[in-house]
Structure formats: structure tokens, C-alpha cells
Amino acid sequence: MIAQLATQIAVECPECAGAVGLNDNVLKGEIVTCPDCGAELEVVGVNPVLLDLAPQEEEDWGE
Numbered sequence: 001m002i003a004q005l006a007t008q009i010a011v012e013c014p015e016c017a018g019a020v021g022l023n024d025n026v027l028k029g030e031i032v033t034c035p036d037c038g039a040e041l042e043v044v045g046v047n048p049v050l051l052d053l054a055p056q057e058e059e060d061w062g063e
Contacts, residue, residue: 011049015039022049 006023013020018036022043026032030043031054040054 009049011051013037013039013041014051014053015041020051024049 006025008021009024010019010021012018013034013036015034016037016039018034020032020034020041022032026043026046026049028043028046032041032043032051033039034041041051042054044050044052
């Protein structure tokens, strides 16, 4: 059995321009956190890997 190992890649954070380390098999829609600024980022593209600020969830007061 041959196991395919994920390769680590670095993608630029759109908030602070810091390096965000990701596996190259990351999935679109995943939420990751920038290790430099703490921003929550969403993977919006996978070929190439693109990050954008994750949408903020608004409070739902039961309305």
C-alpha cells in the first residue's frame, strides 16, 4: 500500500501578509487561523491555494 503524504505550503495572509502554513491537500471552504495576526481565514481556492478573510458570524438572537 502506498500512502500519499501531504506537502506543507506557505500562503500569504490577506490581513497581515504573514506566512500561513497549510497542507497542499487543503479543501475549499476550510477555515484556518493566521499564526501571526490570529485572523480567521477561509480557503477560497485550491489551485492555486487562495485565502480570504472568513465571514464573521452574526449573533442570532432567536428572531
